[in-house]
Amino acid sequence: MLQFIQNIDNAIILYIQNNMHNPILDRFMIFITTIGNAGAIWIIISSLLILSKKYRKIGFISIFSFLLAVLLGESLLKNIVQRSRPFENFEAIKVLISKPASYSFPSGHSGFAFAVTGVLAKYFRKNRFLLYIFASLMAFSRVYLFVHYPSDVISGAILGLVCSKISFYILDSENNDFNISI
Template sequence: MYLSTLRRINIFDNYILYVVKKYMQNKYFDRVMPIVTSMGNGGFIWITIAGILILDKQYRAIGNIVILTLIISTIVGEGIVKHIVRRVRPCNYQNSINFNLLITKPMSYSFPSGHTLSSFAVAEVLSMYFSQYKLIFMGIALLIAFSRIYLYVHYPTDVIAGIIIGILCSKLIFIVLQ
Protein backbone atom coordinates (compact mmCIF):
# COMPACT_ATOMS: atom_id res chain seq x y z
CA MET A 1 0.00 0.00 0.00
CA TYR A 2 2.83 2.42 0.87
CA LEU A 3 4.53 1.92 -2.52
CA SER A 4 1.18 2.22 -4.29
CA THR A 5 0.57 5.56 -2.58
CA LEU A 6 4.05 6.77 -3.52
CA ARG A 7 3.42 5.76 -7.14
CA ARG A 8 0.17 7.70 -7.19
CA ILE A 9 1.88 10.77 -5.74
CA ASN A 10 4.63 10.52 -8.37
CA ILE A 11 2.06 10.16 -11.16
CA PHE A 12 0.18 13.21 -9.85
CA ASP A 13 3.37 15.27 -9.50
CA ASN A 14 4.69 14.38 -12.94
CA TYR A 15 1.32 14.99 -14.58
CA ILE A 16 1.08 18.50 -13.09
CA LEU A 17 4.67 19.27 -14.14
CA TYR A 18 3.83 18.04 -17.65
CA VAL A 19 0.69 20.22 -17.81
CA VAL A 20 2.60 23.28 -16.62
CA LYS A 21 5.36 22.70 -19.16
CA LYS A 22 3.02 21.92 -22.07
CA TYR A 23 0.30 24.52 -21.52
CA MET A 24 1.80 27.30 -19.42
CA GLN A 25 5.41 27.59 -20.46
CA ASN A 26 6.01 30.74 -22.50
CA LYS A 27 8.58 33.50 -23.00
CA TYR A 28 6.78 35.87 -20.63
CA PHE A 29 6.70 33.41 -17.72
CA ASP A 30 10.27 32.36 -18.55
CA ARG A 31 11.30 35.94 -17.75
CA VAL A 32 8.93 36.65 -14.86
CA MET A 33 9.15 33.42 -12.83
CA PRO A 34 12.89 33.67 -12.05
CA ILE A 35 12.22 37.18 -10.71
CA VAL A 36 9.24 35.98 -8.68
CA THR A 37 11.18 33.06 -7.24
CA SER A 38 14.11 35.35 -6.36
CA MET A 39 11.75 37.33 -4.10
CA GLY A 40 11.63 34.20 -1.96
CA ASN A 41 15.40 33.57 -2.01
CA GLY A 42 16.52 33.79 1.59
CA GLY A 43 13.11 35.26 2.43
CA PHE A 44 14.13 38.50 0.66
CA ILE A 45 10.64 39.95 0.21
CA TRP A 46 9.64 39.05 3.76
CA ILE A 47 12.85 40.41 5.31
CA THR A 48 12.29 43.62 3.36
CA ILE A 49 8.76 43.92 4.74
CA ALA A 50 10.03 43.09 8.25
CA GLY A 51 12.73 45.75 7.92
CA ILE A 52 10.16 48.37 6.95
CA LEU A 53 8.01 47.36 9.92
CA ILE A 54 10.95 47.42 12.33
CA LEU A 55 11.82 50.98 11.25
CA ASP A 56 8.40 52.15 12.46
CA LYS A 57 8.23 52.02 16.26
CA GLN A 58 4.49 51.27 16.14
CA TYR A 59 5.06 48.10 14.06
CA ARG A 60 8.49 47.04 15.37
CA ALA A 61 7.10 44.06 17.32
CA ILE A 62 5.32 42.75 14.21
CA GLY A 63 8.55 43.09 12.21
CA ASN A 64 10.37 41.07 14.85
CA ILE A 65 7.62 38.42 14.75
CA VAL A 66 8.09 38.17 10.97
CA ILE A 67 11.84 37.58 11.47
CA LEU A 68 11.11 34.97 14.16
CA THR A 69 8.64 33.27 11.81
CA LEU A 70 11.26 33.11 9.05
CA ILE A 71 13.79 31.60 11.45
CA ILE A 72 11.39 28.97 12.81
CA SER A 73 10.03 28.04 9.37
CA THR A 74 13.56 27.71 7.97
CA ILE A 75 14.64 25.48 10.83
CA VAL A 76 11.56 23.27 10.39
CA GLY A 77 11.69 23.05 6.59
CA GLU A 78 15.34 23.30 5.61
CA GLY A 79 16.89 22.00 8.81
CA ILE A 80 14.59 19.13 9.75
CA VAL A 81 11.99 17.96 7.20
CA LYS A 82 14.19 18.13 4.08
CA HIS A 83 16.85 16.00 5.76
CA ILE A 84 14.32 13.43 6.92
CA VAL A 85 12.53 13.04 3.55
CA ARG A 86 15.52 13.62 1.21
CA ARG A 87 13.47 13.89 -1.96
CA VAL A 88 15.43 14.60 -5.14
CA ARG A 89 14.31 17.63 -7.15
CA PRO A 90 12.47 17.18 -10.46
CA CYS A 91 15.15 19.17 -12.33
CA ASN A 92 17.60 16.41 -11.47
CA TYR A 93 15.49 13.94 -13.49
CA GLN A 94 14.79 16.06 -16.54
CA ASN A 95 16.33 15.16 -19.88
CA SER A 96 18.85 17.94 -20.49
CA ILE A 97 17.97 17.96 -24.22
CA ASN A 98 14.31 18.87 -23.60
CA PHE A 99 14.78 20.96 -20.50
CA ASN A 100 16.44 24.31 -19.90
CA LEU A 101 16.67 25.30 -16.23
CA LEU A 102 16.05 29.05 -15.95
CA ILE A 103 17.69 29.48 -12.53
CA THR A 104 20.72 28.06 -10.79
CA LYS A 105 20.01 24.47 -9.79
CA PRO A 106 19.33 24.33 -6.03
CA MET A 107 21.63 21.98 -4.14
CA SER A 108 19.29 21.03 -1.29
CA TYR A 109 16.51 18.46 -1.24
CA SER A 110 13.10 19.09 -2.72
CA PHE A 111 10.53 18.27 -0.01
CA PRO A 112 9.09 20.56 1.27
CA SER A 113 9.50 23.74 -0.75
CA GLY A 114 11.35 26.11 1.58
CA HIS A 115 10.37 29.17 -0.47
CA THR A 116 6.71 28.17 -0.16
CA LEU A 117 6.93 27.18 3.51
CA SER A 118 8.51 30.45 4.66
CA SER A 119 6.30 32.53 2.34
CA PHE A 120 3.06 31.07 3.64
CA ALA A 121 4.24 31.18 7.25
CA VAL A 122 5.03 34.90 7.00
CA ALA A 123 2.03 35.73 4.80
CA GLU A 124 -0.22 34.13 7.41
CA VAL A 125 1.44 36.10 10.24
CA LEU A 126 1.23 39.37 8.34
CA SER A 127 -2.40 38.66 7.45
CA MET A 128 -3.25 38.32 11.13
CA TYR A 129 -1.97 41.84 11.82
CA PHE A 130 -2.88 43.50 8.54
CA SER A 131 -6.03 41.67 7.44
CA GLN A 132 -6.85 44.32 4.84
CA TYR A 133 -3.73 43.19 2.91
CA LYS A 134 -4.28 39.45 3.28
CA LEU A 135 -4.96 38.94 -0.44
CA ILE A 136 -1.71 40.72 -1.31
CA PHE A 137 0.37 38.69 1.16
CA MET A 138 -1.22 35.41 0.11
CA GLY A 139 -0.95 36.38 -3.55
CA ILE A 140 2.79 36.96 -3.20
CA ALA A 141 3.18 33.63 -1.38
CA LEU A 142 1.13 31.83 -4.04
CA LEU A 143 3.14 33.36 -6.89
CA ILE A 144 6.39 32.32 -5.22
CA ALA A 145 4.99 28.81 -4.69
CA PHE A 146 3.87 28.50 -8.32
CA SER A 147 7.24 29.78 -9.54
CA ARG A 148 8.93 26.81 -7.85
CA ILE A 149 6.78 24.39 -9.87
CA TYR A 150 7.10 26.39 -13.09
CA LEU A 151 10.90 26.44 -12.76
CA TYR A 152 10.97 22.64 -12.21
CA VAL A 153 12.78 22.85 -8.89
CA HIS A 154 9.85 21.44 -6.89
CA TYR A 155 7.09 18.92 -7.35
CA PRO A 156 3.53 20.10 -6.68
CA THR A 157 3.36 18.00 -3.50
CA ASP A 158 6.53 19.75 -2.25
CA VAL A 159 4.67 23.03 -2.63
CA ILE A 160 1.46 21.70 -1.05
CA ALA A 161 3.50 20.45 1.93
CA GLY A 162 5.24 23.83 2.11
CA ILE A 163 1.87 25.60 2.32
CA ILE A 164 0.59 23.28 5.05
CA ILE A 165 3.78 23.30 7.14
CA GLY A 166 4.16 27.06 6.67
CA ILE A 167 0.66 27.74 7.98
CA LEU A 168 1.29 25.34 10.89
CA CYS A 169 4.52 27.21 11.70
CA SER A 170 2.60 30.50 11.81
CA LYS A 171 0.07 28.93 14.18
CA LEU A 172 2.95 27.69 16.35
CA ILE A 173 4.36 31.22 16.50
CA PHE A 174 1.02 32.60 17.72
CA ILE A 175 0.70 29.85 20.32
CA VAL A 176 4.22 30.56 21.63
CA LEU A 177 3.63 34.33 21.69
CA GLN A 178 0.42 33.94 23.67
Template structure:
Protein backbone atom coordinates in the same frame (compact mmCIF):
# COMPACT_ATOMS: atom_id res chain seq x y z
CA UNK B 1 6.33 4.79 -9.81
CA UNK B 2 3.67 5.63 -7.22
CA UNK B 3 0.33 7.23 -8.06
CA UNK B 4 1.34 10.38 -6.17
CA UNK B 5 4.62 10.64 -8.10
CA UNK B 6 2.78 10.20 -11.40
CA UNK B 7 0.32 12.91 -10.40
CA UNK B 8 3.19 15.23 -9.42
CA UNK B 9 4.92 14.61 -12.76
CA UNK B 10 1.74 15.09 -14.79
CA UNK B 11 1.02 18.45 -13.13
CA UNK B 12 4.55 19.65 -13.90
CA UNK B 13 4.26 18.52 -17.51
CA UNK B 14 0.87 20.27 -17.80
CA UNK B 15 2.37 23.53 -16.52
CA UNK B 16 5.36 23.16 -18.84
CA UNK B 17 3.27 22.41 -21.92
CA UNK B 18 0.47 24.92 -21.37
CA UNK B 19 1.95 27.95 -19.63
CA UNK B 20 5.53 28.50 -20.69
CA UNK B 21 6.35 31.56 -22.78
CA UNK B 22 9.21 34.04 -22.95
CA UNK B 23 7.28 36.60 -20.89
CA UNK B 24 6.17 34.05 -18.26
CA UNK B 25 9.71 32.66 -18.08
CA UNK B 26 11.12 36.09 -17.22
CA UNK B 27 8.27 36.89 -14.82
CA UNK B 28 8.65 33.61 -12.91
CA UNK B 29 12.42 34.07 -12.60
CA UNK B 30 11.79 37.50 -11.02
CA UNK B 31 9.06 36.15 -8.73
CA UNK B 32 11.14 33.21 -7.52
CA UNK B 33 14.13 35.48 -6.88
CA UNK B 34 12.01 37.46 -4.41
CA UNK B 35 11.90 34.31 -2.30
CA UNK B 36 15.65 33.61 -2.48
CA UNK B 37 16.87 33.61 1.11
CA UNK B 38 13.49 35.04 2.14
CA UNK B 39 14.72 38.43 0.91
CA UNK B 40 11.30 39.98 0.26
CA UNK B 41 10.00 38.77 3.62
CA UNK B 42 13.06 40.05 5.48
CA UNK B 43 12.65 43.43 3.80
CA UNK B 44 8.98 43.63 4.76
CA UNK B 45 9.78 42.53 8.33
CA UNK B 46 12.54 45.15 8.59
CA UNK B 47 10.14 47.88 7.44
CA UNK B 48 7.64 46.75 10.06
CA UNK B 49 10.27 46.70 12.81
CA UNK B 50 11.21 50.30 12.01
CA UNK B 51 7.60 51.33 12.67
CA UNK B 52 6.90 51.18 16.41
CA UNK B 53 3.22 50.35 15.85
CA UNK B 54 4.08 47.22 13.84
CA UNK B 55 7.36 46.26 15.50
CA UNK B 56 5.98 43.12 17.16
CA UNK B 57 4.50 41.96 13.85
CA UNK B 58 7.92 42.39 12.21
CA UNK B 59 9.60 40.36 14.93
CA UNK B 60 6.94 37.66 14.67
CA UNK B 61 7.50 37.53 10.90
CA UNK B 62 11.22 37.00 11.44
CA UNK B 63 10.50 34.39 14.11
CA UNK B 64 8.21 32.51 11.73
CA UNK B 65 10.83 32.72 8.98
CA UNK B 66 13.53 31.34 11.29
CA UNK B 67 11.30 28.51 12.54
CA UNK B 68 10.28 27.61 8.97
CA UNK B 69 13.91 27.56 7.85
CA UNK B 70 15.03 25.37 10.74
CA UNK B 71 12.20 22.87 10.31
CA UNK B 72 12.11 22.84 6.51
CA UNK B 73 15.71 23.31 5.41
CA UNK B 74 17.41 22.03 8.54
CA UNK B 75 15.28 19.01 9.40
CA UNK B 76 12.71 17.82 6.85
CA UNK B 77 14.80 18.14 3.69
CA UNK B 78 17.49 15.96 5.26
CA UNK B 79 15.01 13.42 6.61
CA UNK B 80 13.06 12.99 3.36
CA UNK B 81 15.95 13.53 0.90
CA UNK B 82 13.68 13.83 -2.14
CA UNK B 83 15.49 14.61 -5.38
CA UNK B 84 14.28 17.53 -7.45
CA UNK B 85 12.20 17.15 -10.61
CA UNK B 86 15.10 18.41 -12.71
CA UNK B 87 17.18 15.44 -11.48
CA UNK B 88 14.36 12.96 -12.16
CA UNK B 89 13.64 14.39 -15.60
CA UNK B 90 17.05 15.45 -16.99
CA UNK B 91 15.71 16.61 -20.39
CA UNK B 92 14.28 19.76 -18.78
CA UNK B 93 16.34 22.91 -19.29
CA UNK B 94 16.26 24.90 -16.07
CA UNK B 95 15.79 28.66 -16.32
CA UNK B 96 17.58 29.24 -13.01
CA UNK B 97 20.66 27.75 -11.38
CA UNK B 98 20.08 24.18 -10.29
CA UNK B 99 19.31 24.16 -6.55
CA UNK B 100 21.76 22.06 -4.57
CA UNK B 101 19.50 21.03 -1.69
CA UNK B 102 16.77 18.41 -1.58
CA UNK B 103 13.27 19.09 -2.84
CA UNK B 104 10.85 18.33 0.02
CA UNK B 105 9.47 20.65 1.30
CA UNK B 106 9.84 23.75 -0.86
CA UNK B 107 11.89 26.23 1.17
CA UNK B 108 10.68 29.22 -0.84
CA UNK B 109 7.08 28.18 -0.21
CA UNK B 110 7.60 27.35 3.46
CA UNK B 111 9.24 30.67 4.26
CA UNK B 112 6.75 32.63 2.16
CA UNK B 113 3.71 31.15 3.87
CA UNK B 114 5.30 31.32 7.34
CA UNK B 115 5.71 35.08 7.02
CA UNK B 116 2.53 35.61 4.98
CA UNK B 117 0.52 33.81 7.69
CA UNK B 118 1.77 36.27 10.31
CA UNK B 119 1.32 39.32 8.09
CA UNK B 120 -2.16 38.31 6.92
CA UNK B 121 -3.29 37.92 10.53
CA UNK B 122 -2.14 41.39 11.62
CA UNK B 123 -2.29 43.36 8.37
CA UNK B 124 -5.71 42.18 7.22
CA UNK B 125 -6.06 45.10 4.80
CA UNK B 126 -3.12 43.71 2.79
CA UNK B 127 -3.77 39.99 3.30
CA UNK B 128 -4.89 39.27 -0.28
CA UNK B 129 -1.75 40.87 -1.71
CA UNK B 130 0.51 39.18 0.84
CA UNK B 131 -1.00 35.73 0.32
CA UNK B 132 -1.04 36.38 -3.44
CA UNK B 133 2.69 37.07 -3.43
CA UNK B 134 3.37 33.95 -1.35
CA UNK B 135 1.25 31.92 -3.79
CA UNK B 136 3.09 33.34 -6.81
CA UNK B 137 6.44 32.47 -5.25
CA UNK B 138 5.16 28.94 -4.55
CA UNK B 139 3.85 28.53 -8.10
CA UNK B 140 7.12 29.82 -9.54
CA UNK B 141 8.87 26.81 -8.02
CA UNK B 142 6.61 24.49 -10.02
CA UNK B 143 6.88 26.57 -13.16
CA UNK B 144 10.67 26.55 -12.95
CA UNK B 145 10.70 22.77 -12.47
CA UNK B 146 12.59 22.80 -9.18
CA UNK B 147 9.79 21.38 -6.99
CA UNK B 148 6.99 18.89 -7.24
CA UNK B 149 3.44 19.97 -6.35
CA UNK B 150 3.57 17.90 -3.14
CA UNK B 151 6.75 19.79 -2.12
CA UNK B 152 4.84 23.04 -2.50
CA UNK B 153 1.73 21.78 -0.70
CA UNK B 154 3.90 20.59 2.20
CA UNK B 155 5.64 23.98 2.21
CA UNK B 156 2.30 25.79 2.47
CA UNK B 157 1.17 23.59 5.36
CA UNK B 158 4.50 23.81 7.20
CA UNK B 159 4.73 27.57 6.65
CA UNK B 160 1.24 28.23 7.97
CA UNK B 161 1.89 25.92 10.91
CA UNK B 162 5.05 27.90 11.72
CA UNK B 163 3.14 31.19 11.56
CA UNK B 164 0.48 29.78 13.89
CA UNK B 165 3.08 28.55 16.38
CA UNK B 166 4.83 31.93 16.42
CA UNK B 167 1.55 33.87 16.75
CA UNK B 168 0.39 31.62 19.60
CA UNK B 169 3.76 31.86 21.40
CA UNK B 170 3.79 35.64 21.00
CA UNK B 171 0.25 35.96 22.35
CA UNK B 172 1.15 33.79 25.35
CA UNK B 173 4.20 35.97 26.08
CA UNK B 174 2.11 39.15 25.81
CA UNK B 175 -0.57 37.72 28.11
CA UNK B 176 2.09 36.54 30.57
CA UNK B 177 3.68 40.01 30.65
CA UNK B 178 0.30 41.71 31.09
CA UNK B 179 -0.65 39.34 33.92
CA UNK B 180 2.67 39.93 35.69
CA UNK B 181 2.40 43.70 35.26
CA UNK B 182 -1.06 43.62 36.90
CA UNK B 183 0.34 41.70 39.88
CA UNK B 184 3.24 44.14 40.28
CA UNK B 185 1.06 47.26 40.08
CA UNK B 186 -1.45 45.99 42.69
Protein backbone atom coordinates in the same frame (compact mmCIF):
# COMPACT_ATOMS: atom_id res chain seq x y z
CA MET C 1 0.54 5.94 -1.82
CA LEU C 2 3.85 7.69 -2.40
CA GLN C 3 3.95 6.46 -6.00
CA PHE C 4 0.41 7.79 -6.52
CA ILE C 5 1.48 11.25 -5.29
CA GLN C 6 4.61 11.09 -7.46
CA ASN C 7 2.49 10.25 -10.51
CA ILE C 8 0.19 13.22 -9.86
CA ASP C 9 3.21 15.48 -9.29
CA ASN C 10 4.78 14.32 -12.56
CA ALA C 11 1.56 14.84 -14.53
CA ILE C 12 1.07 18.38 -13.18
CA ILE C 13 4.67 19.51 -13.58
CA LEU C 14 4.91 18.13 -17.11
CA TYR C 15 1.60 19.74 -18.06
CA ILE C 16 2.88 23.12 -16.83
CA GLN C 17 6.19 22.59 -18.60
CA ASN C 18 4.56 21.68 -21.90
CA ASN C 19 1.61 24.10 -21.93
CA MET C 20 2.25 27.26 -19.94
CA HIS C 21 5.73 28.51 -20.77
CA ASN C 22 6.20 31.69 -22.77
CA PRO C 23 8.91 34.40 -22.68
CA ILE C 24 6.86 36.90 -20.63
CA LEU C 25 5.74 34.38 -18.02
CA ASP C 26 9.25 32.91 -17.89
CA ARG C 27 10.72 36.32 -16.97
CA PHE C 28 7.93 37.03 -14.46
CA MET C 29 8.37 33.69 -12.68
CA ILE C 30 12.15 34.09 -12.59
CA PHE C 31 11.67 37.51 -10.97
CA ILE C 32 9.15 36.22 -8.40
CA THR C 33 11.34 33.28 -7.41
CA THR C 34 14.52 35.38 -7.31
CA ILE C 35 13.16 37.87 -4.76
CA GLY C 36 12.35 34.87 -2.57
CA ASN C 37 15.86 33.40 -2.76
CA ALA C 38 17.23 32.82 0.76
CA GLY C 39 14.00 34.39 2.02
CA ALA C 40 15.28 37.83 1.01
CA ILE C 41 11.92 39.54 0.50
CA TRP C 42 10.57 38.16 3.78
CA ILE C 43 13.65 39.20 5.75
CA ILE C 44 13.42 42.70 4.25
CA ILE C 45 9.70 43.03 5.03
CA SER C 46 10.17 41.73 8.58
CA SER C 47 13.16 44.05 9.14
CA LEU C 48 11.22 47.08 7.91
CA LEU C 49 8.39 46.22 10.28
CA ILE C 50 10.85 45.86 13.18
CA LEU C 51 12.25 49.31 12.41
CA SER C 52 8.80 50.84 12.81
CA LYS C 53 7.69 51.31 16.40
CA LYS C 54 4.06 50.87 15.35
CA TYR C 55 4.67 47.52 13.61
CA ARG C 56 7.66 46.20 15.58
CA LYS C 57 5.71 43.39 17.25
CA ILE C 58 4.46 42.17 13.85
CA GLY C 59 8.01 42.27 12.52
CA PHE C 60 9.33 40.16 15.40
CA ILE C 61 6.54 37.61 15.02
CA SER C 62 7.07 37.40 11.24
CA ILE C 63 10.86 36.95 11.53
CA PHE C 64 10.32 34.31 14.22
CA SER C 65 7.87 32.50 11.94
CA PHE C 66 10.37 32.72 9.07
CA LEU C 67 13.19 31.31 11.23
CA LEU C 68 10.94 28.51 12.45
CA ALA C 69 10.20 27.60 8.80
CA VAL C 70 13.95 27.60 8.09
CA LEU C 71 14.61 25.33 11.06
CA LEU C 72 11.80 22.87 10.41
CA GLY C 73 11.83 22.88 6.59
CA GLU C 74 15.39 23.49 5.47
CA SER C 75 17.30 22.00 8.38
CA LEU C 76 15.04 19.16 9.44
CA LEU C 77 12.53 17.91 6.86
CA LYS C 78 14.68 18.29 3.74
CA ASN C 79 17.41 16.21 5.34
CA ILE C 80 15.01 13.56 6.60
CA VAL C 81 13.03 13.13 3.36
CA GLN C 82 15.88 13.77 0.88
CA ARG C 83 13.61 14.01 -2.16
CA SER C 84 15.35 14.69 -5.45
CA ARG C 85 14.31 17.67 -7.52
CA PRO C 86 12.30 17.41 -10.75
CA PHE C 87 15.22 18.48 -12.97
CA GLU C 88 17.20 15.53 -11.61
CA ASN C 89 14.48 13.10 -12.68
CA PHE C 90 13.70 14.77 -16.04
CA GLU C 91 17.14 15.71 -17.31
CA ALA C 92 15.91 16.72 -20.77
CA ILE C 93 14.00 19.72 -19.37
CA LYS C 94 15.89 23.02 -19.52
CA VAL C 95 15.92 24.80 -16.15
CA LEU C 96 15.69 28.61 -16.42
CA ILE C 97 17.41 29.41 -13.11
CA SER C 98 20.43 28.15 -11.22
CA LYS C 99 19.77 24.62 -10.07
CA PRO C 100 19.33 24.49 -6.28
CA ALA C 101 21.71 22.11 -4.55
CA SER C 102 19.44 21.19 -1.64
CA TYR C 103 16.69 18.59 -1.57
CA SER C 104 13.22 19.27 -2.91
CA PHE C 105 10.79 18.50 -0.06
CA PRO C 106 9.43 20.78 1.31
CA SER C 107 9.79 23.95 -0.74
CA GLY C 108 11.68 26.56 1.26
CA HIS C 109 10.36 29.42 -0.87
CA SER C 110 6.80 28.27 -0.16
CA GLY C 111 7.46 27.68 3.52
CA PHE C 112 9.01 31.11 3.99
CA ALA C 113 6.32 32.85 1.96
CA PHE C 114 3.44 31.33 3.88
CA ALA C 115 5.14 31.60 7.28
CA VAL C 116 5.46 35.36 6.94
CA THR C 117 2.23 35.82 4.97
CA GLY C 118 0.31 33.97 7.69
CA VAL C 119 1.55 36.54 10.18
CA LEU C 120 1.04 39.56 7.94
CA ALA C 121 -2.47 38.46 6.95
CA LYS C 122 -3.54 38.40 10.59
CA TYR C 123 -2.46 41.98 11.22
CA PHE C 124 -3.07 43.52 7.79
CA ARG C 125 -6.49 42.02 7.14
CA LYS C 126 -7.39 44.43 4.34
CA ASN C 127 -4.41 43.20 2.33
CA ARG C 128 -4.56 39.49 3.18
CA PHE C 129 -5.97 38.50 -0.22
CA LEU C 130 -3.06 40.20 -2.02
CA LEU C 131 -0.58 38.73 0.45
CA TYR C 132 -1.83 35.21 -0.18
CA ILE C 133 -1.85 35.78 -3.95
CA PHE C 134 1.80 36.87 -3.77
CA ALA C 135 2.79 33.89 -1.59
CA SER C 136 0.92 31.55 -3.96
CA LEU C 137 2.69 33.05 -6.98
CA MET C 138 6.02 32.50 -5.29
CA ALA C 139 5.08 28.88 -4.56
CA PHE C 140 3.82 28.33 -8.11
CA SER C 141 7.00 29.84 -9.56
CA ARG C 142 8.96 26.95 -8.05
CA VAL C 143 6.85 24.38 -9.92
CA TYR C 144 6.82 26.49 -13.09
CA LEU C 145 10.63 26.74 -13.01
CA PHE C 146 10.94 22.96 -12.59
CA VAL C 147 12.75 23.01 -9.24
CA HIS C 148 9.89 21.65 -7.09
CA TYR C 149 7.00 19.26 -7.41
CA PRO C 150 3.47 20.48 -6.58
CA SER C 151 3.42 18.41 -3.37
CA ASP C 152 6.67 20.13 -2.30
CA VAL C 153 5.12 23.59 -2.54
CA ILE C 154 1.81 22.53 -0.98
CA SER C 155 3.70 20.96 1.92
CA GLY C 156 5.90 24.05 2.21
CA ALA C 157 2.82 26.28 2.32
CA ILE C 158 1.21 24.14 5.03
CA LEU C 159 4.46 24.12 7.01
CA GLY C 160 4.67 27.91 6.71
CA LEU C 161 1.12 28.41 7.95
CA VAL C 162 1.76 26.05 10.87
CA CYS C 163 4.89 28.07 11.69
CA SER C 164 2.85 31.27 11.73
CA LYS C 165 0.32 29.68 14.11
CA ILE C 166 3.10 28.45 16.40
CA SER C 167 4.63 31.94 16.32
CA PHE C 168 1.32 33.51 17.36
CA TYR C 169 0.99 31.03 20.18
CA ILE C 170 4.51 31.66 21.47
CA LEU C 171 4.86 35.41 20.89
CA ASP C 172 1.35 36.84 20.78
CA SER C 173 -0.74 34.73 23.09
CA GLU C 174 -2.23 36.42 26.11
CA ASN C 175 -1.93 33.11 27.95
CA ASN C 176 1.85 32.81 28.10
CA ASP C 177 4.87 34.59 29.53
CA PHE C 178 6.55 35.17 26.15
CA ASN C 179 4.10 37.81 24.94
CA ILE C 180 6.00 40.60 23.21
CA SER C 181 4.88 44.05 24.26
CA ILE C 182 7.10 46.52 22.47
